[in-house]
Amino acid sequence: MIYFLIALFIIALDQLTKWLVVKNMQIGESITIIENFLYITSHRNPGAAWGILAGQMTFFYIVTLIVVIGLIYYIMKLPKDQKIFGIALSLMLGGAIGNFIDRLFRKEVVDFVNTYIFTYDFPIFNVADSALVVGVGIVLVLTLLEGKKEKELS
Numbered sequence: 001m002i003y004f005l006i007a008l009f010i011i012a013l014d015q016l017t018k019w020l021v022v023k024n025m026q027i028g029e030s031i032t033i034i035e036n037f038l039y040i041t042s043h044r045n046p047g048a049a050w051g052i053l054a055g056q057m058t059f060f061y062i063v064t065l066i067v068v069i070g071l072i073y074y075i076m077k078l079p080k081d082q083k084i085f086g087i088a089l090s091l092m093l094g095g096a097i098g099n100f101i102d103r104l105f106r107k108e109v110v111d112f113v114n115t116y117i118f119t120y121d122f123p124i125f126n127v128a129d130s131a132l133v134v135g136v137g138i139v140l141v142l143t144l145l146e147g148k149k150e151k152e153l154s
């Protein structure tokens with residue numbers, strides 16, 4: 001299934017970028033990409049978004065396993081014509097597994113994408129987070145569009 005290849009690609013890209021950051025940068029070290037906008041900063045997060053539930057690894061394992069099993073089930077069950085939906089699910093699957101690998105072996109997640117959206121210093125994230133957020137975003141948009149279409153038809 002092409003969707004599992006997409007998830008594998010995300011996992012590989014996520015783990016490669018994290019490995020490069022861990023290997024070549026000290027924690028806290030920052031490289032300017034675009035002044036005042038984009039930096040690569042080596043960071044670790046023992047929690048979820050914004051560091052919530054730091055250290056609750058058992059909780060993260062359980063939630064991630066439920067998310068991963070749910071996603072695999074939906075990808076297997078997906079009708080042939082819903083390719084975009086399938087791509088969104090595989091982005092989420094790759095992202096969830098990417099962070100799961102970090103939590104399993106490092107007991108924390110490696111983050112390095114440091115952006116300043118306007119002056120707000122957005123939490124530092126990684127490839128897996130981006131895939132998750134993009135995947136969630138596409139699912140939300142498709143669901144809203146689906147709902148709108150049904151309303152127009154009814």
Ligand SMILES: CCC[C@@H]1OC(=O)[C@@H](C)C[C@H](C)CCCCC(=O)CCC[C@@H](CC)/C=C/C=C(\COC)CC[C@@H](O)[C@@H](O)C[C@H](O)CNC1=O
Pocket residue numbers: 045047048049050051059060063064067095096099100109110111123124125126129130132133136
């Ligand atoms: C993106 C999901 C977070 C990701 O969830 C995962 O792994 C999943 C598969 C497993 C979690 C245990 C369960 C989801 C918790 C839900 C959550 O957290 C609310 C999310 C809101 C979201 C709206 C969509 C905002 C976005 C935030 C950020 C991402 O910006 C691109 C900032 C990321 C930085 O705080 C970075 O340090 C985080 C670190 O890398 C660990 N990442 C995780 O826990």
